[in-house]
Amino acid sequence: MEANYPIKTIIDDQGDFIDDLYKDQIDEQLVENMYYHMYRIRTFDKKAISLQRQGRIGTYPPFGGQEAAQVGSALALGENDWIFPTYRDHGATLTYGADMTSMFLYWNGRVEGCIPPEGKNIFPAAVPIATQIPHAVGASWAEKRKGTDRIAVAYFGDGATSEGDFHEGLNFASVFKTPTVFFNQNNGYAISVPIEKQMNSETIAQKAVAYGMRSVRIDGNDCFAVYFETKKAVDLARAGKGPTLIEAVTWRTGAHTTADDPTKYRPADKGKDIVEPLSRLEQFMKKNGFWKEGKISEMQAQLKEEVDAAVDAMENYPEANVEDLFDHVFAELPEELVKQKETYLELLEEY
Amino acid sequence: MEANYPIKTIIDDQGDFIDDLYKDQIDEQLVENMYYHMYRIRTFDKKAISLQRQGRIGTYPPFGGQEAAQVGSALALGENDWIFPTYRDHGATLTYGADMTSMFLYWNGRVEGCIPPEGKNIFPAAVPIATQIPHAVGASWAEKRKGTDRIAVAYFGDGATSEGDFHEGLNFASVFKTPTVFFNQNNGYAISVPIEKQMNSETIAQKAVAYGMRSVRIDGNDCFAVYFETKKAVDLARAGKGPTLIEAVTWRTGAHTTADDPTKYRPADKGKDIVEPLSRLEQFMKKNGFWKEGKISEMQAQLKEEVDAAVDAMENYPEANVEDLFDHVFAELPEELVKQKETYLELLEEY
């Protein structure tokens, strides 16, 4: 089966072209954009980890190692598409236009972090595994019904493919030919459970056979393979050719979350040979004349400032308001809730 | 895909051998046994439909047209195996050793119909679709843990493959290499929904690819194809070679249940060309010297008597006892339930 689903790669671990097909399209603008976003979300990710260590935000699930998968896929989307991320896909949503302060707020236990910028169809990160997959199907089905060419992408991990909602979502998509892209990041683990214990299939891509659905397996650490293959899937979806399942083979370089200790379950040498995506891109840029030292260090400095500013904004954000506990459960508060709220606010006054 | 999963057939619609592989094994005993059980369950099925029409039992889901699939598969099992049927698989469980009176009781709203004969591992028919699939995985996993060579078979329909539990069950089985046989009866419809609306895959057999699982597609109206292919799957499971998904392509000749009207959704000519399995077997027997008129009519008469006797037994069965409402919820009745029961029994006395 693995042979039926070869991993598509455009640039290899050393940053050399191994597939020239898209060579022309890999121009300065694309390369810089890719590097910009990957460096940006890496900076965000590192900062988030350190904030958590300092107790300034809650438990945080880093996406380090998955930057190519998240940036490459998000850049392949159109402005008005829909994106249904998990808790680990803030790299993708940031790239797609989510607000960075919101992302920090989210990990500080604030619902404000779930509200996307106006006009950006970014759904709140799904915490219950795989539940967002049918949502993406529904939202893209809605676009099809409206007659637009907008699509939806669902992000999910390797572990998520074991849940019933993965299955039911893909089945619906295939039956109703919805314009959906199922973007799987196979990072080898679901918390401590390695993919060999998660499934008996050699690839995730082959799971599409069950739905008569197109699928493709790509090198998830190669931002260009991710970008062009996602774009192809997006274009097919837009053109009414139905959904695609993409398996982006990648690697979580860090812990599952800041509360997790991967040395408990991950052999020390496992994944050691994997070149993480930013340094792969850096090598590629250097080998192909895209690396402009000055410009890049300026960009890096600017991104660090952006992240620091977002942290500042998060930390100076108005405190959570107890009224918010009640106010957004229904469009209009039922009487009983009004009473609960009033009684409680009075009580708080007393203290 | 369909080409990858050719339908295996041993005798064709006219009752002619088209695959001689098992010719030697198709001896008088097997043929007679097959006919005996298929005629037996058909007699049961017809009686049940007529009882329902007369208001003597509740709504009933006929399995007419699926006799080869149910008998062929049940005969391929060993004495101590486990069987997890749906509401439509009484043909299989009767063949496997379920008590006929119990089956009638079941459709007359009596839990007594869920209790198998001692020593027969027949689970109550699952009504919530696909829920029995993980049960079969668990029960066969238990056998593997005990070190026996017993296996479990789960029966389910084409519609059931859309539920999450189908997916989760097959995934577990493949990961833990449980000795499970997943016996799918693809009868073309889930109530009114034809298979083309149920799934985009051309076959059900190909769904096994998602689990790296062996699968086979068979002519479900050919009792011999069903029997030998099930036997092969059972033997592989017994030998520790893991699970198989079997797609038995068949046809529900009647309504979904006695409350259903298939003319509402099934084109009148659809399925007209399908030779139902008993007449196919009859033709085969006649062509191959297995048809002994006298013996057969005797058998038929005796089976009619058996069914009539079971109906009698059902109708003369002790009335449902209100105490049973309470007595079997827990091994030991909690105090509150004792109180509810006593108060209620007193009240009933009063009336």
Added chain:
Amino acid sequence: MAVELRRKTRQNITAKNLTMIQAINDGMKTMLELDDTTLVLGEDVGKNGGVFRATEGLYEEFGEDRVVDTPLSESGIIGTSVGLAVNGFKPIAEIQFMGFIYPAYNQIMTHVSRIRMKTRGHFSVPMVIRAPYGAGIRAPEVHSDSTEALFTHMPGLKVVCPSSPYNAKGLLISAIEDPDPVLFLEPMRNYRATREEVPAQKYTVEIGKGRKLHEGEEVSIIAWGAMIPVAEEAREQAEQKGISCDLIDLQTLYPLDREMISESVKKTGRAVIVHEAQATGGLGETIVSTINDTSFLYLRAPIERVTGFDVPVPFFALEDYFLPTAKRVLKSIEKAFNF
């Protein structure tokens, strides 16, 4: 054009004598005509018109794009409805029987009921989940569950339950127009039990309000859905014995019409709650607690509950023993009255 014509026809007829199932059908039809964003989806709702014929004729009239047969997949139905609702549509999803809603429980609990809260209304999922519920029609196991209390303990979701053709159509239309998700529970036993004049036009019955079916003085009977005829029978018998009762049809199970309940109990000082779900954890306990919170000092007797027993809904040979009967309700009325 066709739509225009139909709409006119509708307005010419003022009322039809309908069963509840026809009224529900008419409610969907009315809204499918008036609101292009509505769609009906579920198992067998298309050509087959639903296993109870609730969607009869809708597929023919509105086409397979608006009346959609889905795969057999409750979580898929509700999960895709979330996506549809978030993106401008109003799904009316049918769950074939309430006992088969549990595969979708995760979607309802973690998303349907929480999306508005989580995004402060930036996203919302107005949708209606229709599900026939209850015992008494000799259906196979699990088909007869009445587990409304699993959904009234879920802030963010409204739960509605009609008892008659008229309030069924009006409440259904309110549910469809509601900005929040609504679970719409249909008492199967009442589907064809009675007929009532039902306006052909669009009309609404307010969610969150009960209705007083009878004014009385001594005991408040509180019920809904399939238990209304049972409660009414008991009420009449009580009246013959000289006990005059208030009879409240709650209509909405969440949020409760606490005012109607408390006003009534303040008047009568006695309450009998009737529901077919199991006692422990049932909605009756919510009502007992409401009375405790609002009208404790007016109580002249312990609150009585007439409910299913704390056992799974039995196979149908015993279902009549499980279900509350007028006799049991009457007994409780007398007990409260004579306390």
Added chain:
Amino acid sequence: MAVELRRKTRQNITAKNLTMIQAINDGMKTMLELDDTTLVLGEDVGKNGGVFRATEGLYEEFGEDRVVDTPLSESGIIGTSVGLAVNGFKPIAEIQFMGFIYPAYNQIMTHVSRIRMKTRGHFSVPMVIRAPYGAGIRAPEVHSDSTEALFTHMPGLKVVCPSSPYNAKGLLISAIEDPDPVLFLEPMRNYRATREEVPAQKYTVEIGKGRKLHEGEEVSIIAWGAMIPVAEEAREQAEQKGISCDLIDLQTLYPLDREMISESVKKTGRAVIVHEAQATGGLGETIVSTINDTSFLYLRAPIERVTGFDVPVPFFALEDYFLPTAKRVLKSIEKAFNF
């Protein structure tokens, strides 16, 4: 041989000073040693020892055949556990957080709780479903649910909830030995909050019985799990104000220790129930109804409930506002007392 040795060691030590999570770990270990049919299964329970370390060391000691990492699939975990239990094993299934039990709701509701009833005990599914529950540890959304009431409204299932290291181990062993399925809810907030002497041997704490943590005269406080420390704090404050309270730790949520509740309320005439789940549909209503049914005439004040509000458990920035506090409990004690 190794097992023998271990067992001896166990008997030599009489008690250990353990946290609740260690006591739970010890309970599983004890039973894995004593009963070959037991097995632990769930997500990350193996090498990782569970996300809370509840199964720490068990994989190493008992091997991957008895301590099984499963795919990420709650319905699969519970569904296969049904098959294992029916066929002679005693699965101890871990659901990583109670908020992730909903995908398995269908299996629990339609099979786990009904198989004995359906076959009159011919088949039964003794199993334990362990799930950490509750808010207060700054976890992401859905991780903090406390939805015990969804399971106490499900005849055929027992629901147990310890509050301390000692009763955690004893109740867990009872649950494992119980002939019926038990949902074992573990208050995350208590996991490492205190230590207690816990016997190294096997011992049991009876399911279905509450325990009186304090004897008092004026008000009955009824709580369980994570709310016990909150209730105890309020009780102490009340005592300082001269109000002497009974404090009941229910321990088992189904079936309830109705006798302990009613005896206490008959004595005090006042009750304050504390739980973190939402008020409407919460177990507090079951207790209110129990008191109504058993001790109505003894009540001197309406029953007070201190609960989470009728909103989804909020994101953690607001969770402290959602959760009952000692102050709120005290306020209710005073209200009941001064009524």
